[in-house]
Amino acid sequence: MRVQRLVPAVLVALVAGCGPAVAATDDRVPSFRPAPPRPYAVGVRHFVVDPDGSRPLPVTVWYPAEPAAPAHAAAPATTRLAAGPTGSEAAAAPVPWPDAPVAAGRFPVVVYSHGLHSLPDLHAPLTTRWAADGFVVAAPTYPRTNLRAPDFTRADVRNQPADGWRLIRHLVRLDARPADPLAGHLAVDRFAAAGHSAGGFTTAGMFTSGHPRRLRAGIVIAGGGLAGSFAGPAAPLLFVHGGADPIVPESVGRAAYDRSLGPVAFLGLPGQGHGEYLTPGRPGFAQVLAATTDFLRWTLYDDRRARDRLPAVAVLPGVTTLTTRALPGRR
Template sequence: MRVQRLVAALLVALVAGCGPAVAATDDRVPSFRPAPPRPYAVGVRHLVVDPDGSRPLPVTVWYPADPATPPDATIQEAAGPDAPVAAGRFPVVVYSHGLHSLPDLHAPLTTRWAAAGFVVAAPTYPRTNLRARDFTRADVRNQPADGWRLIRHLVRLDARPRDPLAGHLAVDRFAAAGHSAGGFTTAGMFTSGHSLRLRAGIVIAGGGLAGSFAGPVAPLLFVHGGADPIVPESVGRAAYDRSSGPAAFLGLPGQGHGEYLTPGRPGFAQVLAATTDFLRWTLYDDRRARDRLRADAVLPGVTTLTTRALPR
């Protein structure tokens, strides 16, 4: 409980100092607005993209829900299935799991992003998830197309009358993020000529796929353990070096493949803070979040940060 309260307090600190959200004055959903000054409660919804197609894609969606949480509330106490979506439009993060994994296993990070004012849509990839009947590692090469299929579905969903998410998605403000094979999937979504809807990416314990980072240029954040035995840090560093445009590399010396994604473990607070700052900067145009990214990301002896071409 103490760790949960600390994380809730961290989220309050992350969203502090920004302009207040614009309140709805009638039944219409307000247009896109500045980053929220307080955390939200978190709702969760499950849907399936192309359920009758050859490659159905189950998706877990976490989203900001009403009411905003009090400062001492925990994310778990605030969460609820199919809770009403909070008023306003919210940027969207497509989050990709790794091999033998599931979206729910990443909830400690993704629910906190949702509390900070993002809709997080996490697909269960058909042939690499934990329960896949025909598990195939090579299917990762097909997953970037799945990510784009999800983006197109969400754009349509936002315009669909009576859908609970309709009018709540900032459909010109997407980011992609993912861990391990999901990090490679994320990189693979940034191929030449990709839609400008995709504004930013976070690659956690991953690297690049063929054709990654070819443009248009988008800011990228790489997160990697220095002693990762599954995907060596050198793979993540090579992807960082190969990317063009603004980029940052958050290193965790001595850490492995993802223990820093567990609340209470060394580095979790810095990863949460840095990724949230990055998303607020790139999707909400929050310059204060950009300016505090370095201070939030670095804890001597736990994390390091290398940056390239970040605007000041």
């Protein structure tokens, strides 16, 4: 996975320059069901939000697909990795099926933000596994920070939280559009935001004052806060950070952790850098995958068992550490 150069001077500029995100309104709460007990096949589709606007936003969507995985298939990621974090999870990576039929039911949505000089597909080892576990993952390609941007500028990160909210509003409308394959399958009151590096800063920037409660949780990987972040309403947050990150120092993530409101956890990877732990088979990948998946199952499916096992699946002595504050069920 490609890493991004986000030097301290740029961090200062981003923190100073990010304005509040534009928020949607919570006006409909559809019926919902418990977390799925077994994994799904994974579908993938692409579309563009505002194709004729000033900031067209290509989006890759991974989603639970039919047919669901057979009963004899591997257990969900949270169960499989808890049994033995040996790197065998790499063989279980789902292969997305373009435009596959969407599985029955409604699914929570994760908006995943890539980092500088990156693309959604470079994060597929994580995002496809989340989709197999029962989440729709919508990953925008940001117009001026992606790998192929003709007018690349890292300062445009300040505009990306609003892009994330633009995507959320589009998905809410899409869920009500009968002709769309995803219509009726999105739990539009249950969104999370997640992202790596500059995408982590983008994620933090979506949690500003007045953001709607439909945004229920966030995962910041190798990132930190932007101006106005964590102003409420309070939402559970999970930070993931390498202890020897040379691009975004761990202290930046720790400072954002300290500023966070509500339940918060910090998954540390001592001695690791900016994102090698996001590669299957590398030390820490099993724990990052298990922790992020159980965090999403807890916050978006109200799965208390996932919440309670989070410390056990997240920590491998010598590889990962976990710090929590105000986590329900934990002191």
